[in-house]
Structure formats: C-alpha cells, structure tokens
Amino acid sequence: MIVLMKSAASVSAIVCLYVSCIFLHLLVLDVAQTQATTAPHEVAALNMIFEKWGISANQNQWNISGEPCSGAAVDESIALATNGYNPFIKCDCSFNEEHSLPHHQGFLQFLKLQESNRQEADGVIPDELWSLKFPYLPVWELNINRLSGQLPKELGMLSELEYLGLGGNNFSGPLPSELGNLTKLKTFIIGTNDFSGPLPSELGNLTNLNTLYIDSTGLSGEIPSSFANLKNLESLLAANIELTGRIPDFIGNWSNLHQLILMGNSFEGPIPSSFSSLINLTDLRIKVLRNNKISDSIPSNIGDYLSLRHLDLSFNNISGQIPSSLFNLDSLTYLFLGNNSLNGTLPNEKGTTLLYIDVSYNNLSGNLPSWIQEQNLQLNLVANNFNIESSNYISALPYGLNCLQRNFPCNRGSGIYSSFAINCAGSKITSHNIVYESDNERLGPATYYLTDTNRWGVSNVGYVEDDNLEYTINxxxxxxxxxxxxxxxxxxTSASSLRYYGLGLQNGNYAVTLQFAELANFSAIRWKSLRIRVFDIYIQGNLVEKDFDITRVAGGVLRRAVQREYLAQVSKNYMEIHFFWAGKGTNPDPVHHIWGPSISAISATLGSKNNFG
Known part of the structure; x- marks a missing residue:
C-alpha cells in the first residue's frame, strides 16, 4: 500500500516521473550563446520508452519527436503544476561545467503525469532506459503507474540518484542487492508493490537516506542489522509488511527520526526502551505487537517528545498508568491508547492542542476530569470503569456512556430485546420484514453513539488526515x-476500529447477518487492482473473519452485495460486533474512504441459526 504523505518527499496526488542527464553531442560555435540540442539516437530511445509505456505528449508542450529542449519544457514562466500539461517535462538546457564535460549538455529534469486525466506508464522498465546512460540522474519518480516485472539490477548504476520513487506499481520479485550502490539516495519509496523475500542487507549502505517507505510491498523477515547505519532517517513507513522478530533497539539511535509507523507487521513486543531517545518524533504509530507482555508501559519520558503531534499505541497490551506529561505536550493533537491494559485515572490537566483522545477498552477508573467539558473535544471512554453517575461533568459528553462501560450494565437481567438491526450510515428502512434502524449520526476519530432507547450503540476510533472525512460512503x-x-x-467506514453493540438483549443464541458491498469509486482509478480493503471481523470477541476483503469475496465485482451469517451466543445481555483494521491492505492516500473496514447493514435475531435458513 502506498502512503504518499505530506513529508520530506513532498509526494502528493500529482504523479511525476523524473529522468535526468541525457548526454548531448552538439554542433556549437559560441558556447556562451548556443542552446543545447539532443542527439537523435537518444531522442529515439526516449520515444521508444514512452511508446512501450503507452504515454505521449502534446507537441505544443515539448517536441517529443525532435528536440526535447524546446517549448514549455524550457519556458520558466510555465510552472510544473500548470494544468493541461500531461505528461510534462522540464529541461535544463544551459551550459553546465559541473562535470567538466567537453560539449553542451541538455538535462531532461522532470516529466510529470497528472493524477487528473493522467496517463500512466504501463509495462516493464525497458532496456532502452539503460542505453540513455544517465550518469547524473538525481531524481526518478515512477510512483502510481502500472509498471510490472522485477526491478533490474542496473538501477544500481545510477549512482547519482537522490530520489527513487517506485511506489504504487505492480513490481514483483526480490529487491536487487545492487540498490545498495545508490549511496547518495535520500528518498526511497517502494510502497504498494508485489515484491517478495527479505529486505537486502545492502540497503544499510544508504547512509544518506532520510525517507524510506516500504509499506505493502510483500517483503518479509527481520529488519537487517545493517539498517543501524541509517542514522539520517527522518521518516520510516513500514505498514502491512510481514516484518518479524523484535523491533530493533538501534532504531532508538535514529535521532533525526520525525515519523515512525509500524503497523500490520508481525513484530514481537516490547517497544524498545531505546525509543526514549527519539525526542524529535512528530508521528509515532506502533500497533498490534505480538506476544507483548502485560508489564510493558508507556515510556516514562514521554513528556520530552515536545514535537509529537500524533501518537497511536493502541492494541499493544500496554499496562500501567498514563503519564500526566503525555496530556500536556505542546503539539500533541491525536492520542490513541485504546485496547490496552492501562489503569488508574485520566490526568487532571490537558493541553489545549489535544483534541482527539481514545482510551477505550482499558481498565481506567475514577471520576472524570473537568477538561472533558472543552468544546471541539472528541473523547472515547467506552469499556472502562469510570464513575459515570457521580461525575459532575457527564452532561458534556454524548449520551449513554454509562451504558457503554465495562460489561455494558444497562438493561441487565432478563433482557428486553430479542433482536436489533442497523442500516449503517443510512436512514431507517424495512427489508424482508426486518426494520433496520437509522444510523446517520456523524462520527469522528474518537467517538461513540447510543440510541435513546439504549437498544444499540456504535464506537469509532481512528484518524485520516482529511478534515472533511465523515467515515461514511454514499x-x-x-x-x-x-x-x-x-x-x-x-x-x-473506519480508519481503525469500528464496533457495534446490541444492548438489553435476551440471552441465547443469535443469528447474525452482516451485509457488505464495495461502494468506493474504484472505476475512476486505472490502478484499482492496488486498492485493497482488508480488515478483521470479531463477534463477541471471537475472530470470525481474518483479512476479509469485500471485493475478493464478491468475485472482484464492485457494488455487488456480499452477505455473511454467523451464530453468536449472548450470555450477559449484550453483543459486540467489531470491524478492525490491523494495518493491512491499502492506506488512505491518495484516495480516501477505501482502506479501513466498511459495513452496510447489521441484523441479529434470537434463535438458532437453523431457523434462518
């Protein structure tokens, strides 16, 4: 899965292919005044590459059949982001003495493929690329195309590369060890491909690297010990990749690290104590550690993370109390600590920047602090042991938190309902004599909702960097x-964890029916095969579907209904249905809504499953 983040790589929805340094043999009388021209055989080779990739250019933009150093390619008044240029190159065709070359040289610096109505390179990396012999190639971006095949080892010859973007393609096979020769490389993006095998230890030679995205690549195994040399790393994204073993202690020596995302792996806990040195982090997400011991706790020096803006340590079995300093960091806005074993109380004070807090599914207790009254605050306290009834500030929170504490205490006993049905994110509807209640409450990154009848509720946790995202698809x-x-x-939909609850239920066996259909607009995405929605489904805490993919179950057909039926036992008057994104599948960018769990309708009825066909 590719995550094109707003980070050091400045990769956005504009998709670009950079190629550089075509050596030009020029007939020149006055070096100071004559513009470079391109050797015909090199133009032919470049055109052949475009032909094999199925892309072309308007000759008003630059002369694809003759001289690339022409037209808009050398017009400084036309910016790279100008609409209507697709693809678009920029050339530096002035005299260059940097490498003491005997002739004029033109530099093909930039070729852009717009996301809107874009053309995409389709096929393998052709051998003609190497005939161009780019000896000074600084930046090459092939992100989000349809390229396939194995990466050629010849990539290792481009020794001047500083940026290599190959994410969002269909490359396969192992990563060539020759990539370790790119010692000037600063940005390396290979997310969302179909590679196999381990990370080559030779990548540890890339000591100038500051950005590494290896998410959803198909790679596996332990992080090589040679990666200890990558001390200049500022951003590491390793989600949905089968990395195993312990999280390496040497990551704590990457003192320049600003972003560290380790989700959907097979790492074993604990979080290394060396992470206490990573005080420059702005984004830290470590999720779903295997075999994590109950004694592991939040780093005691968390108050030193003065630049931290986003912290997600959910689903890691972390215990202990929440350090009060964590709630008073100057920059922290998003805090997700749910589904751990934290105890104690909420801190009495909270910083003004902290607006999204999830501490659901812990063992927290005590009275609620006064800061829960703050406006624009989202706070999910579901499944804890707080003193709700005695709190002076409970009116500031959404209705029903007392019913959504541990063991869901409302309407316990004989139960008052024998069924519930929900039209998820929709209006009330009757179908096949089942009344699906309306579920059109707006949810956010850390929210819950309970109906005024206390019949059912919902809890949502998870954040996407989109202020307009409503966690629904229509x-x-x-x-x-x-x-x-x-x-x-x-x-x-949800960015992480979506739970529905049936409350006040009569005890017994229930037939549970879940309805799905992939509603995301894949049709506008030529590389739709890369968009994979994968999530797990739990009912009453039992895993009933692992790595569930709506489109796969529907035979690869979009907007095709899929129904799943299960038998669930209710023994304490409540039912919990949990849709959980464990970091696998595709991340949100560049198209939102199509990555975390999605559910269209839920129904549950008392009786054995045989009664429902």
Missing part, C-alpha cells in the same frame, strides 16, 4: 446480487 449506484439495493446505498 453511492446512488445500483448494487447487484440483492433485491434491496437501497440497503447498500450507504456504508459506515
């Missing part, structure tokens, strides 16, 4: 494989 398209298409016009 579609007017007809959904096939169902007689009730209107039931699938909406779906509730």
């Amino acid at each position: 579609s007017a398209s007809v959904v096939t494989n169902t007689q009730e298409s209107t039931l699938f016009q909406t779906a509730r």
Whole structure:
C-alpha cells in the first residue's frame, strides 16, 4: 500500500516521473550563446520508452519527436503544476561545467503525469532506459503507474540518484542487492508493490537516506542489522509488511527520526526502551505487537517528545498508568491508547492542542476530569470503569456512556430485546420484514453513539488526515446480487476500529447477518487492482473473519452485495460486533474512504441459526 504523505518527499496526488542527464553531442560555435540540442539516437530511445509505456505528449508542450529542449519544457514562466500539461517535462538546457564535460549538455529534469486525466506508464522498465546512460540522474519518480516485472539490477548504476520513487506499481520479485550502490539516495519509496523475500542487507549502505517507505510491498523477515547505519532517517513507513522478530533497539539511535509507523507487521513486543531517545518524533504509530507482555508501559519520558503531534499505541497490551506529561505536550493533537491494559485515572490537566483522545477498552477508573467539558473535544471512554453517575461533568459528553462501560450494565437481567438491526450510515428502512434502524449520526476519530432507547450503540476510533472525512460512503449506484439495493446505498467506514453493540438483549443464541458491498469509486482509478480493503471481523470477541476483503469475496465485482451469517451466543445481555483494521491492505492516500473496514447493514435475531435458513 502506498502512503504518499505530506513529508520530506513532498509526494502528493500529482504523479511525476523524473529522468535526468541525457548526454548531448552538439554542433556549437559560441558556447556562451548556443542552446543545447539532443542527439537523435537518444531522442529515439526516449520515444521508444514512452511508446512501450503507452504515454505521449502534446507537441505544443515539448517536441517529443525532435528536440526535447524546446517549448514549455524550457519556458520558466510555465510552472510544473500548470494544468493541461500531461505528461510534462522540464529541461535544463544551459551550459553546465559541473562535470567538466567537453560539449553542451541538455538535462531532461522532470516529466510529470497528472493524477487528473493522467496517463500512466504501463509495462516493464525497458532496456532502452539503460542505453540513455544517465550518469547524473538525481531524481526518478515512477510512483502510481502500472509498471510490472522485477526491478533490474542496473538501477544500481545510477549512482547519482537522490530520489527513487517506485511506489504504487505492480513490481514483483526480490529487491536487487545492487540498490545498495545508490549511496547518495535520500528518498526511497517502494510502497504498494508485489515484491517478495527479505529486505537486502545492502540497503544499510544508504547512509544518506532520510525517507524510506516500504509499506505493502510483500517483503518479509527481520529488519537487517545493517539498517543501524541509517542514522539520517527522518521518516520510516513500514505498514502491512510481514516484518518479524523484535523491533530493533538501534532504531532508538535514529535521532533525526520525525515519523515512525509500524503497523500490520508481525513484530514481537516490547517497544524498545531505546525509543526514549527519539525526542524529535512528530508521528509515532506502533500497533498490534505480538506476544507483548502485560508489564510493558508507556515510556516514562514521554513528556520530552515536545514535537509529537500524533501518537497511536493502541492494541499493544500496554499496562500501567498514563503519564500526566503525555496530556500536556505542546503539539500533541491525536492520542490513541485504546485496547490496552492501562489503569488508574485520566490526568487532571490537558493541553489545549489535544483534541482527539481514545482510551477505550482499558481498565481506567475514577471520576472524570473537568477538561472533558472543552468544546471541539472528541473523547472515547467506552469499556472502562469510570464513575459515570457521580461525575459532575457527564452532561458534556454524548449520551449513554454509562451504558457503554465495562460489561455494558444497562438493561441487565432478563433482557428486553430479542433482536436489533442497523442500516449503517443510512436512514431507517424495512427489508424482508426486518426494520433496520437509522444510523446517520456523524462520527469522528474518537467517538461513540447510543440510541435513546439504549437498544444499540456504535464506537469509532481512528484518524485520516482529511478534515472533511465523515467515515461514511454514499453511492446512488445500483448494487447487484440483492433485491434491496437501497440497503447498500450507504456504508459506515473506519480508519481503525469500528464496533457495534446490541444492548438489553435476551440471552441465547443469535443469528447474525452482516451485509457488505464495495461502494468506493474504484472505476475512476486505472490502478484499482492496488486498492485493497482488508480488515478483521470479531463477534463477541471471537475472530470470525481474518483479512476479509469485500471485493475478493464478491468475485472482484464492485457494488455487488456480499452477505455473511454467523451464530453468536449472548450470555450477559449484550453483543459486540467489531470491524478492525490491523494495518493491512491499502492506506488512505491518495484516495480516501477505501482502506479501513466498511459495513452496510447489521441484523441479529434470537434463535438458532437453523431457523434462518
């Protein structure tokens, strides 16, 4: 999965292919005044590459059949982001003495492929690329195309490379060890591909590297010990990749690190104590550690992380109390500590920047602090042991938190309901004599909701960097494989963890039906095969579906209804249905809504499963 973050790589929805330094043989009388021209054989080779990739350029932009050093390519008044240029190159065709070359040289610096109505390179990296012999190639970006095949070892010859972007393609096979020769490389992006095998230890030679994205690559194994040399790293994204073993202690020596994301791996805990040195972090996400001991706790010096803006340590079995200094960091805005074993109380004070807090599914207790009254605050306190009834500030929170504490205490005993049904993110609808209640409450990164009848509730946790994201998908398209298409016009989504609760239920066996359809607009995305929504489904705490992919189950067909039926036992008057994104599949950028869990409708009815066909 590719995550094109707003970081050191400055990779955005604009997709670019940089190539550089075509050696030019020029007929020149006055070096100071004559513009470079390109050797015909090199133009032919470049055109052949474009032909094999299925891309072309408007000759008004630059002369693709003759002289690339022409037109908009050398017009400094036309910026790279100018609309209507697709693809678009920029050339430096002035005299250059940097390498003491005997002739004029033109530098093909930049070729852009716009996301909107873009053309995409399709095929393998052709051998003609190496005939161009780019000896001074500084930046090469092939992100989000349709390139395939193995990476050629010849990449290692481009010794001047500082930026190599190969993310969002269909490359396969092992990473060539020759990549370790790119010792000037500063940015290396290979996320969302289909590689195999381990990370080459030779990548430890890339000591100038500051950005490394290896998410959703298909690679596996332990992080090589040679990576201890990567002390200039500022950003490491390693989500949805089968990295194993312990998280290396040497990461604590990467003192320049600003972003560290380790999710959807197979790492074993604990979080290394050396991480206490990473005080320059702005974004730290470590999620779902295996075999993590209950004694592991939040680093005691967390108050030294003065630049930290986003912290996610959820689902790691962390224990102990929450350090009060964590709630008073000057920059912290997003704090996710849910699904651990934390105890004690919430800190009495909170910084003004901290607006999204999830501490659900812990063992926290005590009275609620006064800061819960702050406006614009999202606070998820579900499944703890707080003194809700005695709190002076409970009116500041959404209704029903007392019913959503540990063991869900409301309407316990004989139970008052024998069923519940929800049209997720939609309006009330009746289908096949089942009344699906409305679920159109707006949820956010750390929210919960309970109906005024206390019949069912929902809890959502997780953040996407999109202020307008409402964690729903709406579609007017007809959904096939169902007689009730209107039931699938909406779906509730989540960036991490989405739980629905049936409350006040009579005890017994319930038939649970979950309805899905992939409503995301894949049709506008030529590289839609790379978009994979993968999540786990738990009912009553039991894993019933692992790595569930709606589109795969629907036979690769979008907007096709998929139904799953399960038997669940209710023994304490409540049911919990959990849709959980464990870091696998595709991350949000560049297209939101199509990565975390998604659910269209839920129904549960008392009786054995045999009663429901």
